[in-house]
Each structure stands twice: as C-alpha cells, then as structure tokens.
Amino acid sequence: MTRRVPSLPDTPKDRVQRRTAAVLLIGIGVCLLFLGGRLIHINTAMRGRLLSIASTQYRSRSTLPARRGMIFDCRGRVVAATKNVSDVFVDPSRVEDVDDLAEALAARVNLPATDVAAKIRSRAGRRYVLIAPRVDEVTADAVRAMKHRAVGLSDRALRTYPLGDSMGHVLGFVGRDGAGLEGIELDHDQHLRGRAGRRITIRDARRRALYLSSAHAPEPPIDGGHLVLTLDAEIQRIAEQALAETVAQFEAKSAVAIVMDPRSGDLLAMAGVPSFDPNHAGTVSPETRRNRAVTDTTEPGSAFKPFIICAALEGGFVSTTEQIDCHDGVHYFGRRRVTDTSPHGLLDLKGILTHSSNIGMGIIAHRMGNEVLHETARRFGFGAPTGIDFPGEAPGFVRSLHRWTSYSTNAVCIGYEISVTPLQLVTAFAAIVNDGLWVQPRLVKTLLSADGEPMRQAEPPRIERRVASPATARYVAGELMVSVVENGGGRRAQVGPYKVLGKTGTAKLPYRDRAGYEPGAYVSTFVGAAPASYPQVVVLVMVRRPNAAIGYYGSLVAAPAAGKILAATLAYLDVPADEQVATAGL
Amino acid sequence: MSDVIAIRPQQRVTLPADVAEAHSTCTGLGDALVIVATALMMIGVVMVASTSISLDHSWFGAGFWGSPFCRHLAFALAGFALMLLTSRFAPQVLASPVWRGRAAAILFILAIAGLAAALIPGLADPQHGSHRWIRLGPKAMAIRYQPSELTKVAMVWIIASLFTRLGADPRSFRRSFLPAAVAIGGCVLLVGSQDFGTAALLGVVGLAMLLVAGCRPRHILTLSAIGVGAMSVLLLAFPYRLARITAFGDYWSDPQGHGYQAIQSLTSIASGGWFGQGLGAGVQKFGYLPAGQSDFIFSVICEEMGVLGGFLVIGLFGAFIWLGLRISWAAASRFERLLAFGLIAIIGLQATMNIAVATVVAPTKGISLPLLSAGGSGLLTVCLAIGLLAAMARNGERRIANAE
Numbered sequence: 004m005t006r007r008v009p010s011l012p013d014t015p016k017d018r019v020q021r022r023t024a025a026v027l028l029i030g031i032g033v034c035l036l037f038l039g040g041r042l043i044h045i046n047t048a049m050r051g052r053l054l055s056i057a058s059t060q061y062r063s064r065s066t067l068p069a070r071r072g073m074i075f076d077c078r079g080r081v082v083a084a085t086k087n088v089s090d091v092f093v094d095p096s097r098v099e100d101v102d103d104l105a106e107a108l109a110a111r112v113n114l115p116a117t118d119v120a121a122k123i124r125s126r127a128g129r130r131y132v133l134i135a136p137r138v139d140e141v142t143a144d145a146v147r148a149m150k151h152r153a154v155g156l157s158d159r160a161l162r163t164y165p166l167g168d169s170m171g172h173v174l175g176f177v178g179r180d181g182a183g184l185e186g187i188e189l190d191h192d193q194h195l196r197g198r199a200g201r202r203i204t205i206r207d208a209r210r211r212a213l214y215l216s217s218a219h220a221p222e223p224p225i226d227g228g229h230l231v232l233t234l235d236a237e238i239q240r241i242a243e244q245a246l247a248e249t250v251a252q253f254e255a256k257s258a259v260a261i262v263m264d265p266r267s268g269d270l271l272a273m274a275g276v277p278s279f280d281p282n283h284a285g286t287v288s289p290e291t292r293r294n295r296a297v298t299d300t301t302e303p304g305s306a307f308k309p310f311i312i313c314a315a316l317e318g319g320f321v322s323t324t325e326q327i328d329c330h331d332g333v334h335y336f337g338r339r340r341v342t343d344t345s346p347h348g349l350l351d352l353k354g355i356l357t358h359s360s361n362i363g364m365g366i367i368a369h370r371m372g373n374e375v376l377h378e379t380a381r382r383f384g385f386g387a388p389t390g391i392d393f394p395g396e397a398p399g400f401v402r403s404l405h406r407w408t409s410y411s412t413n414a415v416c417i418g419y420e421i422s423v424t425p426l427q428l429v430t431a432f433a434a435i436v437n438d439g440l441w442v443q444p445r446l447v448k449t450l451l452s453a454d455g456e457p458m459r460q461a462e463p464p465r466i467e468r469r470v471a472s473p474a475t476a477r478y479v480a481g482e483l484m485v486s487v488v489e490n491g492g493g494r495r496a497q498v499g500p501y502k503v504l505g506k507t508g509t510a511k512l513p514y515r516d517r518a519g520y521e522p523g524a525y526v527s528t529f530v531g532a533a534p535a536s537y538p539q540v541v542v543l544v545m546v547r548r549p550n551a552a553i554g555y556y557g558s559l560v561a562a563p564a565a566g567k568i569l570a571a572t573l574a575y576l577d578v579p580a581d582e583q584v585a586t587a588g589l
Numbered sequence: 590m591s592d593v594i595a596i597r598p599q600q601r602v603t604l605p606a607d608v609a610e611a612h613s614t615c616t617g618l619g620d621a622l623v624i625v626a627t628a629l630m631m632i633g634v635v636m637v638a639s640t641s642i643s644l645d646h647s648w649f650g651a652g653f654w655g656s657p658f659c660r661h662l663a664f665a666l667a668g669f670a671l672m673l674l675t676s677r678f679a680p681q682v683l684a685s686p687v688w689r690g691r692a693a694a695i696l697f698i699l700a701i702a703g704l705a706a707a708l709i710p711g712l713a714d715p716q717h718g719s720h721r722w723i724r725l726g727p728k729a730m731a732i733r734y735q736p737s738e739l740t741k742v743a744m745v746w747i748i749a750s751l752f753t754r755l756g757a758d759p760r761s762f763r764r765s766f767l768p769a770a771v772a773i774g775g776c777v778l779l780v781g782s783q784d785f786g787t788a789a790l791l792g793v794v795g796l797a798m799l800l801v802a803g804c805r806p807r808h809i810l811t812l813s814a815i816g817v818g819a820m821s822v823l824l825l826a827f828p829y830r831l832a833r834i835t836a837f838g839d840y841w842s843d844p845q846g847h848g849y850q851a852i853q854s855l856t857s858i859a860s861g862g863w864f865g866q867g868l869g870a871g872v873q874k875f876g877y878l879p880a881g882q883s884d885f886i887f888s889v890i891c892e893e894m895g896v897l898g899g900f901l902v903i904g905l906f907g908a909f910i911w912l913g914l915r916i917s918w919a920a921a922s923r924f925e926r927l928l929a930f931g932l933i934a935i936i937g938l939q940a941t942m943n944i945a946v947a948t949v950v951a952p953t954k955g956i957s958l959p960l961l962s963a964g965g966s967g968l969l970t971v972c973l974a975i976g977l978l979a980a981m982a983r984n985g986e987r988r989i990a991n992a993e
Contacts, residue, residue, distance in 0.1 A: 017923065020801055020923065023800055024930040025914055027797050027800070027934065028910050028913065028917075032907055032937075035937075037950075038941065039899070041948045041950055042896050046861075050859045050862075053860070056856050057873070060856075060877060061877065205872055207872075207877075213872065213875060
C-alpha cells in the first residue's frame with residue numbers, strides 16, 4: 004500500500020523533481036544496504052585472517068613458571084634447591100645524576116659506589132647495564148623500594164646446590180631455562196619441573212596491560228615434585244675425601260668410589276674425582292661432568308675372579324677342598340702363556356683367590372668352558388645396563404659367544420676381554436654378599452609431591468635375580484674373600500674394627516687408538532664389604548692411571564681407600580663391630 | 590482507500606474534515622526525524638565515552654574541555670537544543686522569500702569567510718598539515734570551529750535559493766545554471782584545497798541538486814566533466830591524497846604503513862563478531878585503531894556491539910533518509926523541497942561515505958559519521974540541518990492543512 008502525501012504546488016515539473024529526489028535518496032539507501040552486506044562479509048569470509056591479526060597484536064601470552072622441586076639426600080638434607088633471585092639493572096639513558104643513583108644503589112646491593120657509577124657511565128646513553136646479578140629476595144625488595152625510574156629488576160629462578168662439588172656428578176644440573184640437562188636433574192626432569200601455567204594478557208598499543216572483564220582466567224602453574232635420594236651426603240663426603248687423598252697420593256688421572264647397601268640396592272655414595280660443582284656447570288668441560296661410575300667401562304681384571312669361582316662351585320667344576328697345581332708361576336694353555344706374580348705350586352680354591360692365581364683360574368675356566376663362562380658373565384649382569392635411574396648408563400661389553408676363541412677362556416676368567424662399568428661391578432659383587440641375590444641398584448628412594456607427600460605409585464618395581472645359591476655365595480664371601488683381606492692382596496683394606504672382605508684387581512689399560520696394552524697404564528680396583536659376618540655396605544674403589552712409579556696394584560692403591568671408606572661409613576652408621584656382635588650372640 | 594488521494598495538476602482540492610483528520614496520523618515526520626537523530630546522537634555519546642577510555646588519564650583528568658567525552662556531551666546537548674529551536678523558529682524564515690534570500694547571503698558570507706579565515710595564519714589552527722580549523726577563544730578552552738561544516742548547509746541553501754528566486758529558470762544557462770555552478774565550484778574549490786573528502790561530498794550533492802532542480806543534462810554533464818578535472822588536479826597537487834587512493838587497492842601489502850588504518854578498522858569489525866565484545870570492552874581503541882572517536886567510530890561500534898550494532902546504526906540512517914525523502918516529497922514549496930533534498934542528501938551521503946571508509950569499501954577520506962563522531966562543528970551543523978528539516982516538515986503539514 005502506498006501513501007502519497009498531497010503537497011502543493013503540484014505541476015508536472017514538481018512531480019519530476021519529487022521523483023528525481025526520491026530516486027537519488029533511495030540510491031543512497033541502497034548503498035547503505037550494500038554496506039550492511041559488507042559487514043557480514045567482513046565477519047564471515049575475512050574473519051579468520053583479521054582475528055589472527057587482532058590476537059597477535061594485543062594478546063600476549065606469558066608463562067607462569069612452576070617452581071622446580073627440591074632434591075634431598077636419604078636423611079632429608081637439601082642437595083638441590085631453587086631460589087628466587089633478581090638481576091639488578093640500570094637504564095643509563097634515564098639516569099639524571101649518576102653519582103646520586105650510584106650511591107643509593109650501591110648501599111643496597113652492597114657494592115662500592117664508585118664501581119656502580121663506573122658501570123653506569125661505561126654504557127651511558129644505552130638502555131641496559133647489569134649492576135648486580137643474582138641478588139637475593141631481601142636485597143631485591145630493598146632495590147624495589149627505591150622506586151627509581153632508571154632501576155629495574157628481572158626476577159628468575161636459580162638452581163643451587165648447597166653441597167658444592169660434592170655429589171655433582173650424580174645431581175647433574177639444569178640449563179638457563181630450568182630444564183634438567185644431566186644426571187638426576189635430567190632423569191627425573193618431568194617430575195621435578197612441574198608444569199608452567201599460562202596467562203593471556205591483553206595489552207594496549209604501548210604494551211601496557213589492560214585488565215578487562217573479558218580476559219581469560221589464568222591457568223596456574225603446577226609446582227614440581229621433590230626427590231629423596233638414596234645417597235647420604237655424609238657417606239658421599241667420606242668417599243670423596245678418601246678418593247681425593249688417594250688420587251693425590253698416587254697422582255692418578257681419575258677415580259670412582261661407590262658405596263652400596265647390598266640388600267636394598269640403595270647407593271649410599273657415588274663419588275668421582277675430578278669432582279665438579281653444578282653451581283658453575285657452564286665452566287666445566289663435559290669430560291669432567293661425566294658420572295664415571297656409570298659411563299666409563301674398563302676391563303675389571305682380577306676383581307672379576309669371584310664371579311667365576313662362584314659359578315665354578317655352583318656348576319661342580321671344582322670343590323672347596325681340591326688342590327690345583329698352579330705350577331711354578333708360568334703355564335702354557337695351548338700356545339697362550341699365563342703367568343702368576345710368584346710361583347704357588349699346589350693351591351686350593353681359597354689359595355687361588357687369595358693369591359689371585361691366574362694359572363689356577365685358567366685351569367678352572369677350562370673345565371667350565373666358554374659357554375658357562377659367557378653365561379656366568381651375563382647372569383651377574385655384565386654386558387647389560389643395570390637399569391639404574393640415571394641417564395647415559397653404559398651397558399659394558401660382553402662379546403657374543405660365537406666370537407669367543409680359545410684365548411677367551413683364559414682372558415675372561417681373569418677379567419679381560421669384557422668391559423664393565425664400576426656400577427655393574429659393585430652390583431654384581433653385592434649380589435654375592437647378599438647371599439646370591441642380585442638387586443637392581445637405585446639412586447632415588449622416594450618421589451614426593453610438591454606438598455611433600457610420598458608418591459608410592461611412582462616407585463618402579465625393583466628387579467631381583469638369583470645369581471648363586473646362598474650357600475655358595477656365603478662360602479665365597481665369608482671364607483674366600485675374607486681370606487683375601489686377611490692373607491692376600493686385600494690386607495691394606497683392613498682398617499678399623501670391622502672385619503673386611505673383598506677382592507683386588509689390577510688391570511692393564513689398552514691404548515686408546517690402537518690394539519695392545521699401554522705400558523704403565525693401569526686401573527687399580529678394590530671391591531669389598533664389611534663387617535664380614537653380616538655385611539652392611541659394599542664399597543668399590545677404582546683408580547685409573549695411578550703413577551706406576553708410586554704404585555699401581557689394586558692392593559696398594561685402591562684397597563686402603565676402600566678400607567678407609569668402609570671404616571668411616573660403618574662408624575657413621577653406628578654398626579657394631581664383629582666382635583661385639585659375636586659376644587652378643589647374634 | 591480514503592487516505593489515498595490522487596491529485597491532478599492545477600486541481601484545487603478541498604478535503605473533507607474526516608480525511609484531514611486521518612492525515613493527522615502522518616504529520617509527525619519532523620518529530621520522527623528528531624527522534625531518529627536523537628537516538629543516533631545518544632549512541633554517539635555512549636561510543637565517544639567508550640572510546641575516550643585511556644590509560645593515560647581519567648575521563649576528567651585533562652579538565653572538562655580536555656576530555657573528549659565531556660566536550661562531546663556538551664556539544665550533543667547544545668546540538669539538541671539547536672535542533673529544537675530551529676524547528677520552532679525556522680518555519681517563518683523558510684516560508685518567506687525575502688528571508689530565504691537574506692539567510693542565503695548571510696550563510697554564504699559566513700561560510701566563505703570562515704574558509705578564508707582558516708587559511709590566515711593568526712586564526713588558523715592547522716592539524717596534521719591541513720587548514721581545516723579556526724580557533725576561537727583562549728587556548729585553554731578554545732572552541733575549534735571547522736568552517737567546511739557550515740559550508741555544507743550554506744551551499745545547499747544558496748543553490749535551493751538560486752533555483753527558486755523570482756525569474757529563475759532551471760533550463761536557462763545564464764539565469765540559473767551558471768550562478769549555481771559558480772556557487773558549487775567556489776565551495777568545492779575552497780574546501781577542496783584542504784579537505785578532499787568534504788569537497789567531493791559537496792560536489793556530488795551539488796550536482797544531484799542541479800539534477801533535481803531540472804537543469805539541462807548537457808549542462809550538468811559539462812559541469813561534471815569540469816568537476817572531475819578539478820578533482821584530478823587536487824589529487825595530483827597533494828601527493829598524500831593520491832597515495833591514500835593508490836594504497837586502497839592493496840592495503841594488505843603494507844599492514845604497518847599505508848594499509849594500517851584499513852586493516853585496523855577491519856580488525857575491529859571482525860573482532861566484534863555478531864554481538865560484539867560488549868560496550869566498553871573493545872581493545873582496538875587502545876592505540877591500535879587511529880581516530881576511533883571520530884572517523885572510525887563505526888568500527889568501534891561494530892567491535893563493541895557487533896554486526897547487530899552496525900545494523901542498528903545503518904538502519905537508523907536508513908530511516909533517517911526515508912523520513913527526509915518524505916519531508917522533501919511533502920515540502921510546502923520548491924525551495925523547501927530542494928533544500929530538504931540537499932540537506933538529507935548531504936547527511937545521508939556523508940554517513941554512507943564514512944561507513945564505506947570504515948568497512949574499507951572506499952579509500953580513507955577524513956569524513957566523520959554525522960551525529961555520532963566526536964567533533965563540535967560537525968555535530969552542531971547537522972543539528973541545524975535537522976532542525977531545518979523538522980521545520981520544513983512542519984511547513985508542509987501546515988500547507989496541507991491550509992489547502993484543506
């Protein structure tokens with residue numbers, strides 16, 4: 004229905020005027036309608052691209068860092084912690100009176116005012132000069148209270164290791180971004196780091212934050228959990244001290260000591276020399292940072308003999324009373340010449356181990372044959388990682404059986420032609436001490452949540468494996484290896500009131516770049532346990548490249564250090580001496 | 590249908606009393622126009638308030654006159670009063686041929702004087718390198734007056750007047766076309782030297798008025814050709830204008846440079862979605878979208894009130910044009926018909942051009958959205974125009990009543 008409003012004047016000319024005006028105005032209206040359609044077009048076809056522009060220009064995503072969990076030793080001592088520190092910096096372009104500011108700032112950050120002034124002047128006109136890195140929270144608050152427009156603070160988390168260079172190889176360290184890079188810090192990084200939160204801030208064109216009701220709620224960070232290690236900082240210190248003395252005395256290249264609880268597999272100490280301080284990880288070469296106890300492999304030498312003897316007894320290849328002719332110090336097995344340090348003649352099993360007779364071992368090994376020898380090495384865990392919760396563990400090396408030769412029989416039985424890590428060696432030794440039960444070693448005792456509650460479900464199942472019968476294991480440990488310390492090469496390990504058992508080893512080191520053994524290059528080993536009647540701890544000391552002119556036999560270099568560690572550790576653990584136990588009728 | 594009345598030429602009709610009564614239902618054109626205009630003004634006040642939120646100072650932090658919102662509110666109230674006063678007192682002026690001519694002369698002289706003054710260094714208040722403003726009063730609470738705004742009303746008025754004065758004949762080149770063309774050309778050239786967008790608006794509306802008035806098509810075509818030539822000269826004389834137009838085609842190629850305004854405006858509209866972020870909740874106004882209070886207020890409306898808010902504004906302007914069309918249709922005289930058409934065309938076309946710029950359908954011109962954008966001179970001028978339209982609606986209705 005159209006309504007025509009009557010108006011005057013009303014000539015044909017007026018009507019043409021009205022219609023022309025109406026057409027033109029309706030034309031403008033049509034343009035407006037078209038622009039309405041354009042609005043829909045912008046909000047559909049162009050929307051995605053435009054929204055991404057909007058989002059990148061005014062939404063800034065920031066992470067809310069999670070606090071990294073602490074690491075404790077088995078007695079609750081803090082060995083790794085995170086603290087909040089701040090870097091104090093100055094924007095020199097905003098400083099009006101340098102001396103005035105330097106004086107005020109110096110008093111708060113505890114630096115000489117002249118130094119601060121010199122730093123600011125050295126970068127005059129620039130926007131940033133670092134005045135004091137890593138100041139603590141109290142200092143930071145004092146600086147913040149100045150409210151000076153040229154002074155700024157950037158907060159960050161700093162990982163600190165209160166023990167310094169003690170335990171450094173085990174703990175590892177974290178990178179600048181707070182991620183674990185080595186050691187326990189790397190292996191349990193997921194647990195320790197927690198999860199960072201996120202916040203989306205809307206900012207104006209000058210990057211100032213806007214607080215709009217439409218903003219998203221921030222996602223809070225989840226702090227990392229804590230770790231309790233099996234290591235004991237005090238035993239670690241004992242081991243490190245003994246190692247340091249030994250290395251100094253024998254001018255050795257490096258050394259490793261491991262202290263282990265044979266029943267639980269808990270490692271009480273894992274020390275390496277040269278040591279390394281994770282507080283300054285960046286300044287240390289990767290060579291030094293390496294945890295040699297799990298990464299370095301070597302031929303074990305005579306320290307390997309107890310495992311062969313265990314297997315020989317188990318398989319009935321030799322009896323405890325049999326007398327074996329060890330000849331006059333030199334014997335040919337086929338074309339292979341084997342020597343002892345001195346001629347022994349007839350020896351029983353105890354004698355062979357006590358005097359570490361290579362000829363005696365060779366005779367027994369030939370009775371066993373390569374297949375049994377190979378199986379023995381594998382059963383005691385050699386040639387495969389122990390599965391300890393530590394990154395970069397070396398598997399060692401046991402050659403495949405089909406590649407063994409007739410020479411291998413004589414080599415393997417005295418600890419050559421296979422390579423082992425110190426950890427594998429001490430774990431296998433602990434199996435003998437632990438009545439023939441091989442227990443997987445571990446470094447982490449408990450995982451704690453961020454609130455400090457134990458997380459039981461997080462503990463992996465322990466692996467245990469029988470490697471010898473209890474009777475055999477007790478005989479080898481309690482008789483044969485006690486004799487090694489009483490009458491053989493282990494004499495120097497007998498320190499203090501606890502009766503020590505153990506085995507020495509002295510292995511030649513091969514050339515690094517060609518076949519054959521390097522003259523004068525040795526690894527001196529002692530693996531032992533005490534007290535002999537109810538062993539509480541197993542200790543391994545392995546000293547690499549002692550100065551051969553001073554001494555290189557395991558009995559001379561490694562045994563005394565192991566003895567010191569055993570005596571001090573047992574005293575620290577309040578273990579009663581053998582005689583007291585005997586008197587008490589235990 | 591008793592209310593459909595066909596009127597033949599030269600026919601004097603005397604409507605029965607009941608038919609006249611029926612017509613009183615559609616006599617509220619002026620009131621409806623004022624209501625629509627007021628609604629748009631209120632949206633404008635709210636949006637200027639929203640866009641003037643800033644981290645730099647509070648609403649009143651820079652003093653009353655320093656606050657864009659306060660200034661705008663004051664101008665809106667003054668404009669509302671001006672609108673009502675004009676609609677009350679202008680009918681007599683519009684109805685009198687003598688006063689029409691005097692008003693034409695006064696308006697034209699004021700407009701030309703203002704445009705000239707804006708070029709005089711002492712009075713001028715150059716902004717962004719162009720002389721569009723005159724500063725009146727001391728600096729602290731100066732009123733910056735933009736003479737090109739009044740020129741819009743003055744030009745429309747004088748064209749309407751030239752075609753309806755005694756002895757005028759639209760088909761005559763000398764008697765009517767030439768004076769009107771000179772008036773249009775003068776306004777366009779004076780404004781165009783500083784403000785290309787407004788000059789284009791004036792030129793287009795001037796030509797449309799010649800068309801409505803009934804000039805010969807070849808006269809109009811000739812003038813159009815001259816106008817296009819003049820525009821080209823203005824474009825080439827001021828490289829930034831040319832740059833704006835060439836940049837328009839490929840604004841994506843330089844999002845931080847010449848494409849910045851276009852992309853930011855589109856971004857604002859897209860982030861609003863269908864229903865908007867909510868009043869005051871837009872982010873683009875915080876330094877991203879330039880001229881959010883003035884030329885790009887439509888984008889802010891779309892960001893905060895969504896496509897729906899954009900439709901509301903477009904719909905109100907549509908209603909505004911429709912009401913103006915009916916006022917022009919029912920105008921009491923040819924003068925008023927031409928004047929009403931000119932005024933509504935100026936406002937409607939300006940709104941369309943502004944929205945076209947905000948939606949990046951047309952290149953940036955520096956034209957504000959009538960009744961919504963912050964800016965005193967423009968608001969007062971549009972209110973004056975609406976007051977005149979309401980007055981003409983009143984005259985038209987009275988004429989019908991007299992005819993009855």
